[in-house]
Amino acid sequence: GAGVSQTPSNKVTEKGKYVELRCDPISGHTALYWYRQSLGQGPEFLIYFQGTGAADDSGLPNDRFFAVRPEGSVSTLKIQRTERGDSAVYLCASSSNPGLNEQFFGPGTRLTVL
Amino acid sequence: GENVEQHPSTLSVQEGDSAVIKCTYSDSASNYFPWYKQELGKRPQLIIDIRSNVGEKKDQRIAVTLNKTAKHFSLHITETQPEDSAVYFCAASTQHPDMRFGAGTRLTVKP
Numbered sequence: 001g002a003g004v005s006q007t008p009s010n011k012v013t014e015k016g017k018y019v020e021l022r023c024d025p026i027s028g029h030t031a032l033y034w035y036r037q038s039l040g041q042g043p044e045f046l047i048y049f050q051g052t053g054a055a056d057d058s059g060l061p062n063d064r065f066f067a068v069r070p071e072g073s074v075s076t077l078k079i080q081r082t083e084r085g086d087s088a089v090y091l092c093a094s095s096s097n098p099g100l101n102e103q104f105f106g107p108g109t110r111l112t113v114l
Numbered sequence: 115g116e117n118v119e120q121h122p123s124t125l126s127v128q129e130g131d132s133a134v135i136k137c138t139y140s141d142s143a144s145n146y147f148p149w150y151k152q153e154l155g156k157r158p159q160l161i162i163d164i165r166s167n168v169g170e171k172k173d174q175r176i177a178v179t180l181n182k183t184a185k186h187f188s189l190h191i192t193e194t195q196p197e198d199s200a201v202y203f204c205a206a207s208t209q210h211p212d213m214r215f216g217a218g219t220r221l222t223v224k225p
Contacts, residue, residue: 004157033213042120042203042215043158056212058115091157102148103213105157 002026004106006092012112013082021077021109025094032075033103034067035091043091049075082113116141118206120216128224133194135219137204138186144206147180147187148213153200161202162189194223 005024013019025032031050035043045059049069057067064082069075079086089110093103117140127133139147145166150158164171164178164187171178175194180187191198201220207213 035215040218042118042205042218043213045212045214048212059212102160102163105150105159107157 004092004094004104006090006106006109008109009107010110010112012114014114015082015084017082017113019079019082019111021079021090021111023075023077023092023094023106025073025075025092026096026104027073029094029096029104030072031095031097031103032069033093033095034075034077035093037089037091037108039088046077079111082111084113087111087113116144116206116208116214118204118214118216120204120219122219123217124220124222126222126224127194129194129196131194133189133191133198133221133223135189135202135204135221136186137188137206137216138184139206139214140185141206141208142182142185143208144185146207147178148205149176149178149189150203150205150215151200152203152218158203191221194221196223196225199223 007022033048034046037043047067048056052072064080067077089108091108092106095101095103120137148163151161152158175192177190201218203218204216205213
């Protein structure tokens with residue numbers, strides 16, 4: 001079946017601009033996660049959704065970052081007033097059950113802030 | 115919160131040799147420990163995982179061991195092949211499902 005998909009695959013923007021990154025989880029997966037991966041580092045947790053609600057947003061670095069999942073499926077990560085330090089690969093993952101089940105990752109969106 | 119340390123950061127082995135990557139974690143409540151393989155420019159893919167009620171798990175050439183007392187777990191790859199070359203990440207999570215990853219180990223298998 002179809003895996004986790006993310007769009008766009010690459011996004012180049014200018015400092016100060018607003019960006020939206022989209023994640024389509026595996027159909028039926030109730031749990032959805034966003035991670036940020038900088039070069040040479042492991043994925044860093046940002047936010048976790050169970051259904052439509054953000055069950056844990058403790059990883060969001062500041063209030064410029066926000067994510068939604070209005071219908072419990074597709075999620076959008078929104079970054080306002082982008083900074084050069086936001087440049088990274090943003091990974092989305094989903095799982096059928098949170099906590100003890102495999103998280104399936106999407107291919108990521110490479111964000112470059114000039 | 116949970117903190118995961120991973121060693122070594124790079125590892126080079128000859129084809130056919132074994133490779134071992136070690137991780138330690140800080141939160142004694144962690145009970146799920148997956149290992150992901152990430153090839154250049156690709157998504158992380160789960161290769162093996164272990165839960166805290168098990169001390170060892172094996173899948174063909176890959177095995178993972180867990181020492182809950184010492185709070186460390188290790189990945190063992192035997193009979194390494196060039197296609198095993200990738201970055202490997204360990205991770206740990208509790209019932210609270212935000213997973214914390216190690217910084218990764220770049221494994222190179224020389225033919």
